[in-house]
Amino acid sequence: MxxxxxxxxxxxxxxxxxxxxxxxxxxxxxxxxxxxxxxxxxxxxxxxxxxxxxxxxxxxxxxxxxxxxxxxxxxxxxxxxxxxxxxxxxxxxxxxxxxxxxxxxxxxxxxxxxxxxxxxxxxxxxxxxxxxxxxxxxxxxxxxxxxxxxxxxxxxxxxxxxxxxSIPLEAQRLGLPAYGSDLNPVAVMIGKAMIEIPSKFKDMPPIHPGIKERSFYRNAEGLAEDVKYYGEWMREKAWERIGHLYPQVDLPKEYGGGKATVIAWIWARTVPSPDPAFANVQVPLISSFMLSSKKGKETWIEPIADRGTKTITYRVRRGGTKSELEAAALGTTAGKRQAFRCIMSDAAIPYDHIRSAGKTGKMGQELIAIVAERKGGRAYLAPSADHKKAALSAVPDWKPETELPENPRDFKTPNYGLNTFGDLFTSRQLVALNTFCDLISETRDQIKADAVTARRIGIGEPLAAGGSEALAYAEAVSVFFAFGISKMTDYHSTITSWHHGREIIRNAFGRQALPMTWDFTEANPFSHSTGNWGNCVEWGFKTLDQLQLAAPGRIVQQDAQSASYPAGTVISTDPPYYDNIGYADLSDYFYAWMRRSLRNTYPELFGVLATPKFEELVATPYRHGTKERAEAFFLEGMGKAIQGMSEQSSAEFPTAIYYAFKQSEIDQEGISSTGWATFLQAVVEAGYAVVGTWPMRTEMANRMIASGTNALANSVVLVCRKKEAFADTITRAEFIRALKRELPPAIAELQAANIAPADMPQSAIGPGMGVFSRYNAVLEADDSPMTVKTALQLINAELDEFLGGIQGEFDADTRFAITWFEQNGMGKGDYGVADNLARARGIAVESVKHAGIVESAAGKVRLLKRDELDPDWAPEEDGHLTVWECLQHLVRLHEKDGITHDTALLMRRIDDKADAVKDLAYCLYDICSNKRKDAKEATPYNALIADWTELTREAATIEDIRGDGQTSMSF
Known part of the structure; x- marks a missing residue:
């Protein structure tokens, strides 16, 4: 091109x-x-x-x-x-x-x-x-x-x-006019709250009474201060109205006595016992009785079932035997097949029984423990009849009626009779959320009056109409209270649970799904712990306080397939990823509450009962009927959206498009996975040539997210340019020849840039797709156009060939070790086979043994493990030095110490073999990952390359490589 x-x-x-x-x-x-x-x-x-x-x-x-x-x-x-x-x-x-x-x-x-x-x-x-x-x-x-x-x-x-x-926010930070749009109103409001609203009131002082004298306010600092002040005002008003629903608890002497504020009430869902003898007893479904699993501070709930009176009570225990703690950790669970066990009769409670109870209105809830805040940590207390009564006395006047979607992958509660978003909250939680929603209008009126007085301005136009006076400012501040309420819902629902390891409340969205929870928590909005109103508002004003408003910004609701862009636009975007996340379905959880709070402020944005679903560009089979229809919908819609980008964006700048892989997608299909290939197909057909791909670590790798079925792995940033209108058409054979000509030097450059081996397949897509996408079409033998999926497979094959070809450049002993490792790993093999491999490389097994790479005894041969290598090995004194040894010793030190002087010193001492050592690390990572499927052995090679630049930099500063003042490295 x-x-x-x-x-x-x-x-x-x-x-x-x-x-x-x-x-x-x-x-x-x-x-x-x-x-x-x-x-x-x-x-x-x-x-x-x-x-x-x-x-x-x-x-x-x-x-x-x-x-x-x-x-x-x-x-x-x-x-x-x-x-x-x-x-x-x-x-x-x-x-x-x-x-x-x-x-x-x-x-x-x-x-x-x-x-x-x-x-x-x-x-x-x-x-x-x-x-x-x-x-x-x-x-x-x-x-x-x-x-x-x-x-x-x-x-x-x-x-x-x-x-x-994220993208328009960072464009604004860099001083660029920032624009964005989304179909989802929740996303639009997030953008408005960060990018559009703060810039409208940039550098303005706060208006609340009793402002401390200050010379100036930068960016959104004044707005942040008002959010903080009026948020506290709202808390006081809310306490006056519903404080009686959140009574304090009496602490026993062991906790110092006195009154304490409750952090959480822990409840268990209950169903009628499946045993006919106890059919009228509601028995608990509890995933764990543990309240604290910290060593030496173990605390748990002990259930006491009285068969005579057919009652169940609960008390809190501290410490216990190993078997008691192990039993407590299991709750009333009984394995996947049986689900739970009846605490009265020990009978199995299968999932079918639980589902039936839920759908027929026979599922209940029982208070099983109370957690209070005190000096020195948590206080764990047995349930109280008064506290249970207070919770059940709440009567809400409104709850969300939106139906939960029929999406079995991400939404489990409809299986158990919880069919609407309103069903996911207790009555007390609904009353609290409604109270804060109702207070927004009162707070808005108070802010408006204070703004007129403080700034001597008129009421003016509403915020949505472009206003900037008292009414618009009051509405702007109240937006962040709506966000506070929305954030509260993540901690105030029956999807939340108690984390006994960290002794805190888990939020509802630990991953992008709404699972069924059996024992759940009720947070206290008036405590000083998780889910309290002050903290939920604090996230907002602390975010405002840190914003850098170097340019104006605007976020609107718009379907990406029909979006229109300003002249000379640069596109940088993060589209939905095939079928990974159902944003619209998930965001309905928040939308209902945001709509209740902000419908009068943004009537057009919140004019419908639920978020738009039909146009959402996600390949969800449950919505489209079949996987094939879902894929066709995604490809057509994404193609239209990307074509709009290609046609309307500036030709002077490349377009950047993010794509995130699911880990399961990579494991099962590699880089030619259906979602990735479908997405790339849309990009290419829309008129873009892919000129680069950069793999980025953009996802948190914590256990909870990683364990989710739709957890995201790394992102790839596609760099695209508009394709030439007169692009040629070539054959499959010509494409392969072009790949063989252009991909190896590109991969060599990526290696020289120390791209981690784990990222190399995704990085190689860039130059590979650069070849494929610059042509109008690549024709197969039957004259049909080659698909992106096929092109990806050919690119990956060329990468494998390149990495395999590197082997020919190593010394003979190293080439033997590579082949032996590929066939046997670190296990033993027959001497005869080893002898044949060695002879084919012009050496004998004794040569490899002399090099210190293998052990040969009793007719068996095996590679020496890294922990068997001589810790005092010195490359300059080794008369039979190999690239294999240099790498394994370097990996051994790096695994043990990381980037230290000793590791850098060894890199300095291997000197002119460093490039070959790096190549060998790529080669062995490829063998471990793609041929042996040995992730554990692959990891240290990847880690070494990831730290290669820093190690090289550290090594370059070392002059005395022997510790004796000598710097010679001729060996």
Missing amino acids: AAQYKKKLIEVAIPLEAINAASAREKSIRHGHPSTLHLWWARRPLAACRAVLFAQLVDDPSSRVDELMAGPKLRAQAEAELPARLAAWENSKASAQGAAANAPEPTLEDVVVEIERKRLFAIIEDLVKWENSTNEEVLERARAEIRRSCGGELPPVYDPFSGGG
Whole structure:
């Protein structure tokens, strides 16, 4: 494709390790992080979005070589560095090992480009750090680079699938006009609350009474202060109305006596006993009786079943025997087939019995424990009749009536008679949520009156009509109370449960689904613990306090298939991922409450009873009838949406499209999975050529998410350019020849950039699809167009061939070890087979044994494990040095110590074999992952490459490689 544009940084190289590290770290940031304002599923880390946007807009140095060469300072630096680069190139070429051996001779222009690229990388490495997200000096440095590359006039950035708002938020932070749209009203409100509303009231002081004197307020700090003040006002009003429903508890002497505020009431669902003798007894369904499993502080609920009176009571126990604690941990569960056991008769309670009880209205609930807050930790108490009475006395006047979807993968409660979203809340929870909803209008009136007084302004137009005076400001503040209520619902429902390991309440959405819970918690909105109103509002004002409003922003409700974009738009977007997440179905949980709170503020956005479903671009079979229809719907709709991007976006900038894999999808189908291939097919058919793919660590790898059936793994950022209108058509054979010509050097470059082996298949898609997608079509033997799925399989085969071909460059002993490992792993094999393998490589088994790679005895041969290697091994003293040994010793130290002086020292000492060692790590990772399916053995090779850059940097600083003042490395 004859490009008429300047290449951008993202099309050539980015500091992937730094971006991934910052993205992973960001997942643990809580207070002040915009993601804490409101839950949205699979939102991209801000660090990744920030870096991608910068790299989309900033010119790659290779596109302005003449300009760079004209800079005397940069040229002089390059001239000083060139001799060392040439010497390193000569050494790599002379070693005839590794991908670097085929690298072209570096020129002065190459060095200039590399120096400039490193400068841009340094900007990104600073930019992605969370602590720099509010650092104006760092942000302005990035903005200046963007302005220079864009000729001073900044293009608008648009995300037509704005979701949680990460991309437009980061565009705004970088000083770019930020636009976004989404079909889902909950997503639209998240975007408005972060991007549109705060910028409307930028740099304004608060209006609440009793403001402390302050010279100025930046960005949304004034708005944040008012949210905090009036949120506390709402809490006081709510306590006056419903405080009696949340009584304190009397602490026994062992906890110091006195009164204490309850953190949580723990309830168990109950069903009639299946035993006819106890058919009128409601027996509990409890997943665990444990309240605290912390060692030395074990606390649990002991049920006491009295068969004579047919009653069940509960008391709290501390400590206990091993068998008692093990039994408590099991609750009343009895394995998957039997589900639960009856606590009265020990009879099995099968799921069919539970489902029948739920659907016929015979499922109840019983208070089984109370958790209170006190100095020094939690207080665990037996249930109280008064507390149960207080809970059951609540009578709500409204609850959501929206039906739960018939989606068996993600919604389990309809199986048990909980059919509406309102059914997922207790009466007390409904009363509390309704009370805070009702208070929003009163609070809004109070803010409006205070704004008129404080700012001496008129009432003005509503917020949705573009107003900016008293009414609009009052509505703006109240938006964040609606978010507080919505956030409360994540902790105030019967889907929440008690986490006995951490001694806190689990929220409803531990993953992107609504499971059935058996023992659940009721939080206290007036406590100082999880789910309290103050905390739910605090997430909002802390987010506001950290926003950087460097440009205006606007988020609207719009279907991506018919979206219209501003002139000269840059597209950076995070679309839905095939069938991974049913956003509309899940967000109805929040929508009902948000609609109740904000319908008068945004009547058009909340004019319908539930979120739009029909146009949602998700391939859900339960909605479309069959898997094939769902796939066709997704492909057609996504094709229209991406075609709109291609036709309306600026030709000067590449488009960035995120795609996230499900881990199960990768495990089962690899990189040619149905979802991925379908998505790529839509991209290619829409008129884009894929010019790059960057794998990013954008998902939190914690156990709860990873255990979900639809948990997301890594994301890939597709870099796309508009395809030439006169693109050629080629045959399958021509495509394969082009792949064999172009993919190996591209893979070598990726290796040189230390792309982790685990990410290599996804990274290789970029140059591979670059070949495939630049043509109008690739024709099969029967003249049918090749599918993307087939192209992906051919790309992956070429990658395997390349990694396999690397083996021919290693020493004979290492090549023997690779083949032996591929066939036997670390297990034993027959000497005769080993002898044949060795002879085929021109050596004997004794040679490999002499090299210290294998053990040969009693007619059997096996590779030595890393923990069997000589810890005092020195490469400079080894007269039979092999690449295999160098790698295994390096991995051994890295596994044990990580990036330490000793590990870096060893890398320094293996010196000219380093490139070959890295190639071998890629090769062995590929064998472990794709041939032996040995994830445990694959992991250390991947980890070593992931740390390769830092290890190399550390090794370069070491001069005394022997510890005796000597620096010689000739061995």
